[in-house]
């Protein structure tokens with residue numbers, strides 16, 4: 001273990017250290033790529049070690065192999081069609097609020113993406129949809145701990161590293177805490193997203209962003225109900241490098257949580273690679289399908305709780321793990337990704353850095369189109 005939080009390898013930028021510090025001497029500062037890292041004011045630090053105790057990647061994480069695997073989708077068509085995968089996150093959230101609990105999840109306000117607290121059903125749509133960027137947890141840890149102290153059930157949904165941070169932060173108060181982690185292949189910074197959005201929207205203010213249209217990956221930006229920009233993952237520069245795994249935080253390429261063993265009560269994600277030809281599903285899933293992997297007794301109870309609102313089919317854990325590389329290993333840190341991040345860190349705009357790092361790929365696409373036309 002390192003003696004100072006600033007020297008922890010693989011920092012995930014969760015900001016739990018900064019929230020837990022009793023002397024308020026840890027500040028999160030952005031690096032040149034826009035990722036936040038803790039900086040300690042050594043003159044105020046009393047070496048109490050709370051920051052290291054709370055850090056999700058200092059020491060080895062507590063992980064366990066899933067108990068079961070399920071393919072699922074919401075039975076409510078409107079809910080289903082507005083969710084990223086099969087709507088597992090929104091069904092879980094609805095149940096939690098209906099039974100008097102609170103939910104912490106990721107919302108976007110324009111291009112500002114952060115975790116918020118929701119305790120009313122009317123506010124749940126704010127959490128819907130994947131926002132493919134690192135969400136800020138600043139301001140979330142204290143109210144979450146207070147909810148647990150007040151004896152409320154709390155559902156937290158986030159990336160595996162965020163879930164690990166919340167788990168450590170809650171410590172002994174974890175009885176009423178339900179943790180759901182998303183299968184995650186890595187996160188770009190909010191700075192990258194903001195710059196890209198400003199570039200493709202021509203600087204016009206954006207009040208709504210969406211990253212998915214069912215199974216289709218597409219970035220849509222809107223202002224006052226008018227669509228300003230829409231492009232699929234092939235055409236959109238931000239999406240292109242996100243799905244190729246080039247624009248992530250450094251630690252994502254060494255992620256401790258990209259493996260079959262999980263640190264949550266339930267892992268959810270897309271059920272990529274499901275073999276519906278040999279083993280058909282008894283329901284349609286053309287607009288996306290959730291995978292649910294309960295890991296603990298609490299996780300199993302959550303699945304039972306939502307089974308009346310979801311079409312659910314038991315599948316093998318191996319099928320889920322084999323179809324989703326993020327359940328096996330972290331994304332590879334390639335030369336192309338390192339080039340992109342180097343160029344961006346050294347002064348190029350995000351879009352210019354993307355264009356240069358994908359130059360040969362784009363040339364090849366143009367060449368293929370020309371050959372195809374003949």
Ligand SMILES: Cc1cc2nc3c(=O)[nH]c(=O)nc-3n(C[C@H](O)[C@H](O)[C@H](O)COP(=O)(O)OP(=O)(O)OC[C@H]3O[C@@H](n4cnc5c(N)ncnc54)[C@H](O)[C@@H]3O)c2cc1C
Pocket residue numbers: 082083084085086087088089090091104105106107127128129130131132133134135157158159182183184185186187268269270271272290324326
């Ligand atoms: C950065 C990122 C990478 C992902 N990579 C993969 C992958 O490789 N393989 C895979 O199978 N699935 C991946 N997912 C998960 C997938 O995209 C869906 O989010 C997940 O299946 C939930 O869909 P749903 O229909 O159940 O949820 P919905 O009902 O659409 O709700 C989405 C939920 O995700 C949470 N959320 C949204 N954006 C973020 C964010 N930036 N950070 C933390 N929480 C967020 C919201 O709080 C909400 O609870 C990724 C998600 C993110 C955010």
